[in-house]
Amino acid sequence: MTAPLPTPESGRHTVAPQSPNHTNTAPSLLLENLSMSFGAKTVLREVNLDVRPGQFVALVGPSGAGKSTLLRLINGSHSPTGGSVTVLGVNPATCGRKNLRKLRTRVGFVFQQFGLVGRLSAMENVLMGTLGSLKMPRYGISTYPRPLREKAVANLERVGLADQRFQRCDTLSGGQQQRVAIARTLMQDARIVLADEPVASLDPSASLSVLNTLKKVSAEDGFTVICSLHQVDLALQVSDRVVAVRDGSLILDTPTPDTSEAAVRAIYEKAKGRTA
Numbered sequence: 001m002t003a004p005l006p007t008p009e010s011g012r013h014t015v016a017p018q019s020p021n022h023t024n025t026a027p028s029l030l031l032e033n034l035s036m037s038f039g040a041k042t043v044l045r046e047v048n049l050d051v052r053p054g055q056f057v058a059l060v061g062p063s064g065a066g067k068s069t070l071l072r073l074i075n076g077s078h079s080p081t082g083g084s085v086t087v088l089g090v091n092p093a094t095c096g097r098k099n100l101r102k103l104r105t106r107v108g109f110v111f112q113q114f115g116l117v118g119r120l121s122a123m124e125n126v127l128m129g130t131l132g133s134l135k136m137p138r139y140g141i142s143t144y145p146r147p148l149r150e151k152a153v154a155n156l157e158r159v160g161l162a163d164q165r166f167q168r169c170d171t172l173s174g175g176q177q178q179r180v181a182i183a184r185t186l187m188q189d190a191r192i193v194l195a196d197e198p199v200a201s202l203d204p205s206a207s208l209s210v211l212n213t214l215k216k217v218s219a220e221d222g223f224t225v226i227c228s229l230h231q232v233d234l235a236l237q238v239s240d241r242v243v244a245v246r247d248g249s250l251i252l253d254t255p256t257p258d259t260s261e262a263a264v265r266a267i268y269e270k271a272k273g274r275t276a
């Protein structure tokens, strides 16, 4: 059953589709009139967005549109020059260092370049996802508490890599490495995962496999995903909702079933036309 859509307020992109089981919960992410400038350059303009728990949002838009900046604002790596970000009920720009550290344990990040330690095994990289919650640094798998080791194996199983757990990460394929990075994020029990072009360096088949893995585990655990992607076909295959940014403005916010590949591709074509 599809949840009814709220009536959009005039002039604002507001709540789009909601996860059917989470219709009355607080948003995972709320952006209100969010603006960002670097010096004289305005990169984001008055962005409004309300994302409910469990949604998989594909963030699309041409190069330079402001997608990574948006993810960095959500993560608290940048402070906005206007408006506000509320993530899991917390404003990362004003919550203070201690609360920001706490918030980041509940916000996972998946990067284009995986962010793994190549000379370490898949298992140890996954265990490193728990370091934020441990008091002491750890050296080697056996120095992690047993329940965490069991959880790491379970998470590697969930992403289809239990058999490769002792393999060095730099000997895994790109798609496998990104699935290790997802398993590492699962160790945090994150409630929201920000993925910045997670499949940009992978071939189409590995890209689909990684995104399907992310979708599967997010559905199992009920966490929210905000995933920037340039591959329009993949964005439409895996997301519940498509949000497009162009020149720093949010220009499309729609349930995925209500849009088409042509409509999303047109956003890129128009940008190309302007710079041609």
Ligand SMILES: Nc1ncnc2c1ncn2[C@@H]1O[C@H](COP(=O)(O)OP(=O)(O)OP(=O)(O)O)[C@@H](O)[C@H]1O
Pocket: 038, 041, 043, 061, 062, 063, 064, 065, 066, 067, 068, 069, 070
């Ligand atoms: N720290 C910074 N200082 C100055 N300008 C910045 C900074 N970070 C980003 N920008 C500028 O902001 C604009 C948006 O960049 P951003 O990386 O957010 O775009 P994007 O949509 O993620 O692009 P891509 O798809 O190519 O990754 C670009 O013009 C970029 O040069």
